[in-house]
Amino acid sequence: MKDPVRVAVTGAAGQIGYSLLFRIASGQMLGEDQPVALQLLEITPALDALKGVAMELEDCAFPLLTEIVQTDDPEVAFGDVNYALLVGSRPRSKGMERKDLLEANGAIFTVQGRALSSSAASDVKVLVVGNPANTNALIAMSNAPDVPNDRFTAMTRLDHNRAKAQLAQKTGTSVNDVTKMTIWGNHSATQYPDIFHAEVGGRSAAELVNDQGWLESEFIPTVQQRGAAIIEARGLSSAASAANAAIDHMRDWALGTPDGDWVSMAIPSDGSYGVPEGIISSFPVTCSGGEYSIVQGLEIDEFSQGRIDATVAELQEERDTVAELGLV
Ligand SMILES: NC(=O)C1=CN([C@@H]2O[C@H](COP(=O)(O)OP(=O)(O)OC[C@H]3O[C@@H](n4cnc5c(N)ncnc54)[C@H](O)[C@@H]3O)[C@@H](O)[C@H]2O)C=CC1
Numbered sequence: 284m285k286d287p288v289r290v291a292v293t294g295a296a297g298q299i300g301y302s303l304l305f306r307i308a309s310g311q312m313l314g315e316d317q318p319v320a321l322q323l324l325e326i327t328p329a330l331d332a333l334k335g336v337a338m339e340l341e342d343c344a345f346p347l348l349t350e351i352v353q354t355d356d357p358e359v360a361f362g363d364v365n366y367a368l369l370v371g372s373r374p375r376s377k378g379m380e381r382k383d384l385l386e387a388n389g390a391i392f393t394v395q396g397r398a399l400s401s402s403a404a405s406d407v408k409v410l411v412v413g414n415p416a417n418t419n420a421l422i423a424m425s426n427a428p429d430v431p432n433d434r435f436t437a438m439t440r441l442d443h444n445r446a447k448a449q450l451a452q453k454t455g456t457s458v459n460d461v462t463k464m465t466i467w468g469n470h471s472a473t474q475y476p477d478i479f480h481a482e483v484g485g486r487s488a489a490e491l492v493n494d495q496g497w498l499e500s501e502f503i504p505t506v507q508q509r510g511a512a513i514i515e516a517r518g519l520s521s522a523a524s525a526a527n528a529a530i531d532h533m534r535d536w537a538l539g540t541p542d543g544d545w546v547s548m549a550i551p552s553d554g555s556y557g558v559p560e561g562i563i564s565s566f567p568v569t570c571s572g573g574e575y576s577i578v579q580g581l582e583i584d585e586f587s588q589g590r591i592d593a594t595v596a597e598l599q600e601e602r603d604t605v606a607e608l609g610l611v
């Protein structure tokens with residue numbers, strides 16, 4: 284058996300937490316030979332609910348689960364953690380403008396960035412799930428001087444998985460046949476799911492589909508609006524599929540992506556594909572040895588470039604707003 288690693292989850296008593304924690308504790312994120320200590324953060328009024336979740340975790344008698352920390356103090360939650368999944372955030376409420384949401388979450392992610400900086404292990408890897416995920420990650424990163432910037436990522440894996448499922452349905456294949464999907468940009472309705480480099484059974488997906496109308500009026504809007512469609516149908520936002528995507532994101536980052544395929548992660552831009560530095564934007568990446576790298580050399584046609592520019596422009600606006608608020 285390996286030595287245990289420490290995994291922090293914020294918003295641990297929420298809907299995503301309820302799907303996520305059990306899968307981390309069972310070894311689905313870091314492997315069935317990797318013991319884990321869970322360090323769970325909640326706001327003070329949710330500590331009772333968190334206690335119930337912790338009792339259920341105990342009752343699973345997971346062989347890999349070595350310890351459960353329950354706290355409302357970010358410094359305690361992030362103490363010596365190797366992985367941090369920042370799920371808890373302030374949801375948008377009625378009448379709230381985007382700027383109000385960014386400000387409300389700024390208060391959370393500045394504090395959590397500082398706590399990660401002062402308390403986490405030197406190898407910490409951070410995934411931000413709580414929305415607006417890319418910009419929350421930017422705020423946390425900007426407030427964590429002692430954590431290298433490239434450890435801050437945001438989740439577009441749910442969008443990636445949604446896009447794979449839609450493409451498999453359209454082509455009458457299985458998701459196992461779909462590779463090299465890419466989500467560019469923001470985890471929002473401006474994101475660009477790109478099938479021009481994707482393959483289905485090793486063949487070009489775009490050529491196989493050969494239907495620009497479907498692409499523009501069905502595929503792209505369906506993936507962009509899927510979160511809203513789930514809320515409409517379920518009365519609650521995606522939780523099990525979001526938890527599943529968080530597991531996929533962290534597992535691939537830690538243990539590597541399969542040969543011949545890539546995944547989508549929102550990461551601090553290094554200027555690749557003309558995406559300006561200073562924002563956290565989704566790219567196609569491969570992972571190996573615990574590090575990710577952007578897939579280089581993809582040809583971007585005019586249609587795709589226009590879509591990428593639009594979602595990058597939204598991220599720059601969000602960055603400017605949080606900069607005006609003094610959060611980054
Ligand atoms: N990036 C992505 O693809 C997706 C992101 N999301 C986002 O994930 C977030 C969580 O979703 P749910 O679990 O469904 O929400 P939820 O409302 O069920 O749970 C959120 C939990 O976070 C806690 N929380 C709030 N502020 C906190 C703080 N400062 N520290 C620690 N905990 C705090 C709340 O008490 C609550 O228990 C939302 O922002 C949602 O929009 C959801 C689906 C997909």
Ligand SMILES: O=C([O-])CC(=O)C(=O)O
Nearest residue numbers: 414441509510511520521
């Ligand atoms: O749309 C939402 O509020 C939840 C979310 O991020 C998603 O399901 O992609």
